[in-house]
Amino acid sequence: MTINTTNLTIEGILFSLQSALIVTLLVVLVRFIINRFLTVLFDRGVITISTKSTVMRFVDLSAILVILVAFLQALVSPPIVIYAVLVFAFIAITLFYYELREFVAYINLQLIRHMRGRNYEIYLPNHHKPIYGRIVSVELTNTIIEDIYGRRIYVSNSSLTNAIIKEYVPVIQLRLKLSHAEGDPIKVIEDITASLREIDTGIFRLDDKKILIDRIGGGEVIARINAYPLSIPLRFSDLVKLADLLSKSLAKYNPIIEFIELG
DSSP: OOOOOOOOHHHHHHHTTTTHHHHHHHHHHHHHHHHHHHHHHHHHHHOOHHHHHHHHHHHHHHHHHHHHHHHHHHHHHHHHHHHHHHHHHHHHHHHHOOOOHHHHHHHHTTSSSSSSTTTTEEOOOOOOOOOOEEEEOOOOOOOOEOOSSSOEEEEEHHHTSSSSSEEOOEEEEEEEEEEEEEEEEEEHHHHHHHHEEEEEEEESEEOOSSOOOEEETTTTTEEEEEESSSSSOHHHHHHHHHHHHHHHHTTOOOOEEEEOOOO
């Protein structure tokens, strides 16, 4: 290491560090402005406290690097500055690898327009079953997905950027087991269709045009119907109300109703 010792007076030291001190003041000012800007966004509910703290960690790390380089340039020879920057960058990447990876994924997700508020069928890497839900928030390190029952699922941004995503319409499927005592099964299906048209829960749209028949025979009909929620999240009482209305409408067939959770 070679330090400039041509002038070790106070004036000489201050003169040699003048540029470094100016850079330090500018960095502190920029950090203050960024912190105030993020505070305003947090107060307005645009970002969360975790998002603010994560951004400020990157800002502080960058500020330390800039100030360190400025002082090294004023005190030592250029090759040592390069070595110091490389070492510092290696340590920073090693310590903050996860945050950097998720932050890059966060930027990629932000570039996808109209992603939040829609329902998706999401196939994550190394997962065989999909996730069904609505993307409610994209944070710096993870994305929050809410299913039709209001349960929240936290997925890392990097996993979501590598996932297969398809738009999805939330649906609840019901299996109906109806006994018709050796009557006409076609009449049973017609009654099911008529009931789906008449029932108005205000919560579900019942599909009367797509009735899936699993079994006909032995004095019973087993069919599946689809109920599309008009608003989410659903409550348990909403499902009970739907089952009660179906039971009353098809009471003469002694219905057994089973809910099949699809997403």
